[in-house]
Amino acid sequence: MEDNRSNTPSISPAAIVVAAVFIIVSAIGINWFTSFVPVVLPDQASAESKSVDELFYILVIIGGVVFFLIQGMLLISVIFFRARGDDRSDGPTYHGNPLLELIWTIIPSLVVVFLAVVSFNVWSQNSEPKAAVNMINGEEIAIKVTGARYAWTHTYETGRLDPDGDPIVINSGDALHTYIGQNVDLELRTQDVIHSYWVPAMRVKQDLLPGNPAAGGRPTEIRFTPIRVEGAQYPAEYPIVCAELCGDGHGRMRGTVVVYEDEQQFLEQFYDPAIHAILNPPADPVLRGEIVIQEYVCHSCHVLDSLGWTSRTGPSLNGIADRAGERVPGQSAEEYIVTSVWDAAAFLVPGYAEQMAQFGPDQPDTYQMDAEQLYSIVAYLCTQGEQSDCDLENSTTAIPEAIKTVFGLEVDITFGQGDGEATDAEV
C-alpha cells in the first residue's frame, strides 16, 4: 500500500494548498447556499413548515458538502491530472485502497442513518394527532374538502340546524377559511379521479383517493396549524394547488387558504356572515340562483363573464338564454336549460365531449342538487342573454313547469321565502 501511495500525487504541498482553498470555497459556498433557503421556499405559514424547513436546511448543508466535495475533486482532477502536450503515457497502475473504500461506504451510511433519524423525528412531530381540531366557538366541527374536476369545494358542518330542521352547512367553494392557531384537520374526498391537496405555504400535501361511493368514499386526512407570518396583512391568503394530474383543467385547479388573525376576526368576517346568509336567502330566485350556481363546480369548466368564470373545458354560458330556445327542436328555453343541468348528455353542444359531472337529488355530497336549487339556477341562467328566449315575466310558473315536464318533479317555489324571520336559530 505504501508503494501505491507514492504513486499518487495527492500528498504534494500543492495538493495541500488546493485542499485548503477547496475547503474554504466550499464553506463559503455552503453558507451562500443556505442563505437561499428562505428565498426558494414560500412563507412559513404553518407550525409544520418550520420543522420541514429546518430539515431542508440540514439536507442543503449535507448536500452542499457532497456537492462541493465531488465537484471540487472533479475540478482538481481535470486541472491537475490532465495529460499535457503530447504525453502519451499511462497513469499509475493503482487498483484501489480497501481502507478508503471502507471509509466511503461507512461515512455515507452513517449520514443516511442520521438523516433518517432526523426525518423520522420531524415526521412523527408533524403527524401526531392533535387534541382540539377545527375549533369554532369552543366546539370541534367537521370541515370537509371535495375535489372534483377541476375545483375544490370546502364545506363546514356547523352542527346547527335551520328552522326547517336541516343542518346548516357552509359551502365556501374553493376557499378554506381558518385562523392563526386553529388546528385544521380536513377530511378529503374525491368525486372522480385522484387529486392532491397541496398548500405550499403550509408544506402539507395529501392525495384524494377514489373510494366506493356506496361506502362513503375513501376519506383521507390532512392536518396543519396556521401560524403568524411576520409582516403579513391579515386576513392573509395562500394558494391551494392540485398536485396530481387530474385531466384537462389540472393546472387551473386551485384554491385559496384564507388565514384570519384570530378566531374573532374569523367569526366576524367569514363564519357568522356565512350562516346569516344561509338563514336569510334572497326571495328573488334569480339572486338565489346566483348564489347557488357558485356552490357547485360549474366554474371549473364553463366561461361566464358575469361571474368571472374563465375555464374552457365545457361550452360557454355567456348568452346562454339567447340560444337556449333554438338548441333542440320542440324544447322551450327553460326545458333545454333544465335538461342540460341534470342530464347534460341529452344534448351535446357540437365540439364538446360527454364529460359533464352528474347533478341531481340522487347524487352524493356536493353534486347533490334538489329541484328547488335547480329552479333557482335556471332562473339565474335565464337572465344570461340580451333577448332571453325564456319567459322572464312568468318565470315562477314557466320554470317549475319545465322541471315537471322533463323530470316529473314538483317544485316548491316558496323555498327560501320567509325563513329570514327565524334568524340564527340555534340547535
Added chain:
Amino acid sequence: MATIAVPLGAEIESHEAEAVQRPALSEYLRWSVDHKIIGVQYGVASFLFFIIGGAMAMLIRLELWTPDLDVMVSGAAYNSLFTMHGTVMIFLFIIPMWAAFGNFVVPLQLGAKDMAFPWLNAFAFWLIPPAAIVVLLGYFVTPAEAGWTSYPPLSTLFSGDGQTLWALGAHLLGISSIMGSINFIVTIFNMRPPQMTIWRMPLLCWAVLATSIIAVMATPFLAGALTLLLLDRVAGTTFFDAAGGGDVLLWQNIFWFYSHPAVYIMVLPGMGVLSEVLSVHSRKPVFGYRMVGLSSMGIAFVGFTVWAHHMFTSLQPELRIPFMITTMIIAVPTGIKMFSWLGTIWGGKIRFTSAMLFALGFMSMFVIGGITGVMLAALPFDIHVHDTYFVVSHFHFVLFGGSVFAIYAALYHWFPKVTGRMMNERLGRIHFAFTYFGFLFTFFPMHIVGMLGMPRRVAVYDEAFANWNQLISFSAFVLGFSTFIVIYNIIRSYYRGPVAGANPWRALTLEWATTSPPPVTNFTDDPIPFEDPYGYGTEASAAYLDAVEAAFDGNENRTILD
C-alpha cells in the same frame, strides 16, 4: 521482454487486411441475426425516438413560456403531449438505446462471436417498430392523457382509446425488454472466454448483467399491471375502479414495483459506460473494481425495495417511514460508484476526448440528481415537493444528466468501433458545451419553481413563476439545438471521419482487439483477453496494446470500404 498474452493466437502475424468492409446500409433495414447489425438498428431507431421525444419537449417548453394556455389547443392536448414525451423517452429511447450499446459491445467484450440467442435477439428488436407504431398511433386517435404513469381512474374511466393503444404498445416493449435481457444474462454467464473469470469481466458487462436481472424480474410486473389496465378499459373489469370494489393504489403499487427498478434499468448501463470511459481516457485502472461491480448488484437489489416512495402522498402514513429508509440506503452503493470513479481519474493522465467530457459531465450532473434523491427520500420534505417541478428536475438530472450524458459518452467512445471512423472531436466539444450548460440551466431552476409551489404536469401556472419558466424554456431550446450538432457530427463522421483503426483509444478490453468495424464473426480466432481489463500503466499492458496495433493497424493503406 516478458511474454504477453496476445488476443489473437496464431492470427497475429498473418493478419494483413488492407481494407475493412463495412456492412451495406441496406443491411440495417433488413432482418439480421448479427448482434452488431442489431445493435446499430437499436441505436438508430432509439435515436430517432429521441428526436421525436425531444421535439415534444420543445413544444412543452414553448407552451410553458407563458403562464397561460397558448400553444396547445387545450389542457388535455398538453397532457397528451407530455404523456407521449415521457413514454417515448423512457420506453422507446433510453431502454432500447442501452440495448443498442449492450448488443454491440457486450459480445465483443466477451470475445464471443454473437449473442447466445441471435434469432431471439433480432426478434426482440423487431418488436419495437410495431410497438412504437401502436404507441404513436394512439397520439393520433384520442390520445392518452394520464401521463406516462397512467394512474387510474384517469387512465381507465376518462382517457381516450389512445390509452388502450399505449398499454398495448408498452406491453410489446416489455416483452422485447424481457427477451433482450434473458439473452444478455445467458450470454454473459456462458460465453466468456475461459480466461475471463467473473472478476475479470469488463464493468459494462457487470452493469448490463445487473440491468438484465432487474428487467427480467421487474418487467413481468409491468405486464401484469398493463393487463389489468387493459381489462378494466376493454372488458369491463373493476380492478382499479373503487365503485366495483377495486383499488386505485393497486395500480400504483404494481406500476412502481416495475417502474422504480426501471430507473436503474435506465441508469445502470450508463454507470457501466462510465467505468469504461473514465478508465480508458484517464489511462488508469478502475479504482476498486470489485466494489464497482458489486455496487451494481447492490443497487439492483435495494432498488426492488423502494417503490412506494413514489406514493408518499397516497400511501397509508404508517407505511411511509420504511420506504424512506430503504430509499436512503440506495445512496450508499451509488456513492461507492461516484467515489470510485473519482479515485479512477485522480492522479491519471486525463485525455479530454468528447467521450471523456460527457463522462465527466455525467459525474458532475448525476451527483446533483443523487443529492436531490436523498432530499426526496426525506419524507417530510418530500411531502412538500412531491409531484412538483422539484421532482421533474430530480429525475431529469438522473435520466438526462445521468443516462443521456452516458449515452453520448458511449456514442463518442464506440462510434469508431461501430463505423471504423472517428467522430469530429471539435464538434464533440462544442456539442458538450451546449449540452452541459443547456441542461444545467434548463433543469436546475426547476428545483426552485417546484419548491416555490409549481406542480408538475400543468399547462397553466401562477404568474409568479413566469420569469423562471422563460429561463428554463430558453435553456431548453439551447439544449434542443445541441442535438443538431451531434446529428451533423454522426452523419459527417460516418462518411468523412478519419479512419479509426482497431484501437484508437488504446483500450484493453476485447472489443478493441479486432478490426473497426469487426468482421461478421467478430474475431478471426478465439481471442485471449488481457489479464486485467483495466490494467493500464504496466509494461505488459503497453506491450499488449502495441501487439494489437501491430496486428491490425500495421498496414498504412488501411481503408474503409462501404
